[in-house]
Amino acid sequence: MRRRDFLQTIGCSIAASPFVTPMAFASGPWENRLVVIILRGAMDGLDTVAPIGDLEFAKLRPSLGTQNHLALDGFYALHPALASLxxxxxxxxxxxxxxxxxxxxxxxxxxxxxxxxxxxIVGPDGGARDGWLNRMIQTVPGLSGEVAYAIGTEHMRILDGDADISRWAPEARLSISAAAEQLLARVQHNDPLFRDASLEALEIAETVAAEQPSGAGYLRAAQFAANRLREETRIASFSVGGWDTHVRQEVALSRSLGRLAEVILTLKQGLGPDWQKTAVLCVTEFGRTVRENGTQGTDHGTGGAMLYAGGALRGRQVLGQWPGLTDLYAGRDLMPTRDIRAHIGWVMRGLFGLETSVIEGAVFPGLDLDPASGILL
Structure with a gap:
């Protein structure tokens, strides 16, 4: 198939697909709220929160400039697409x-x-069939689920398990469904030509979707989550896709970060005074390579970043021990210096009063929660 024909065919198919971002909810006896947003595709934390104070950074990414990034603390700078935050x-x-x-x-x-x-969970079992949020819910007696709703085939494993939860998914036009995006990623990822063409087609479809009044499915998801969290719901989780930036990262990452910023601001507006009792955690499966590739993008890496928001957490800081960029993991990736689950565990401890032994034993088996995260007020 000619490249133009492929782009036109796959782009039109994507544009015609229903948007689906499954959401899961759980109600609890707490006053505090927790929102977990899965950033599917591996967000580049080095571009999002750029370590401009590390002199090696600019050498390793000569084309992915950070001149428009917003200074945060003298060492880190924020991607301009997050300026609204x-x-x-x-x-x-x-x-x-x-x-x-x-x-x-x-x-x-x-x-x-x-x-x-x-x-x-990591190990020979590949983890249990449940998710860590569901296991957390199971440790607290007296929680109730709501009537379940599901649209589409993808679900949030993070809330799978024995504890009752509810599901809901918004619909919108002119975007690829989560299931179709995963299928496309599976069949094309190891073929650079096919991958790059499909990513370009996705970009075309996203551009078309952005021009449509109804192309705001993620915002509808955030609005619905905020409405539920203002009532009896205390935990919500949903996904935001589009973070696999092998090609033309400057364009793709800006679009995804801009969308995420809108989601966070929509949550804040919708929650009203309850925002002060809310923690929003934005997590991704891994980071991306320190060096840029030949297509003005980055490839799959290891160490990455977590973003967080909400009045229940201590913001205006970039936490974490910076490892430097001279000693890379496997010679290519940012060296991780902390298990992301430890920061999540400290949020659970602060928001819901879970004991350390419960977090380390039931929610994240084998995790060492110490030392303190610094993320709590």
Whole structure:
């Protein structure tokens, strides 16, 4: 098939597909709220929260410039697509963690990485069939689920398990469904020509979707989550795709980060005064390579970043021990210096009062929660 024909065919198919981002909810006896946003595709934390104070950074990424990034603390700078979140940063309601990862190593598969991120367990079992949020819910007696709703084939494994939860998914036009995006990624990822063409087609479809009044499915998801969280729901989780930036990262990452910023601001607006009792965690399966590739993008890596927001957390800081860029993991990736699950565990401890032994034993088996994260107020 000629490249133009392929782009036209796949682009039109994508544009005609229904948008689906499954959401899962759980109600609880707490006043605090937790929102977990899965950034599917491996967000480049080095571009999002750029270590401009490390002199090696500019040498390793000569084309992916950071001249328009927004200075945060003298060492890190924020991607300009997140500029709308700077008031939250100034108010102490937005922050980041650098050089984190799950214990997943070396294979760098989106599908395995996401599985481990949502299951929260690594080992010969491949993790249990439940997710870490569901296991957390199981540790607290008296929780109730709501009537279940599901549209589409993808689901949030992070809330799978014995505890009752509810599901809901918005619909919108002119975007690829999560299931179709995963299938496309599986069949094309190891073929650079096919991959690059399909990524370009996705970009075309996203551009068309952005021009449509109804192309705001992620915002509808955030609005619905905020409405539920203002009532009896206390935990919500949903996914935002589009983070696999092998090609033309400057364009693709800007679009995805801009969308994420809108989602976070929509949550804040919708939650009203409850925003002060809310923690929003934005997590991804792994980071991306330190060096840029030949197509103005980056490839699958290891260490990455977590973004967080909400009045229940201590913002205006970039947490994490910076490892430097001279000693790279496997000679290519940012060296992770902390398990991302530890920061999540400290949020659970602070928001919901879970004991350390419960977090280390039931929610994230085998995790060492110490030392303190610094993410809590």
């Amino acid at each position: 700077t008031p939250l940063w100034q108010a102490g309601e937005f922050g980041a963690v650098q050089a984190v990862s799950t214990p997943y190593r070396d294979v760098r598969s989106h599908f395995d990485g996401q599985d481990i991120l949502e299951a929260g």
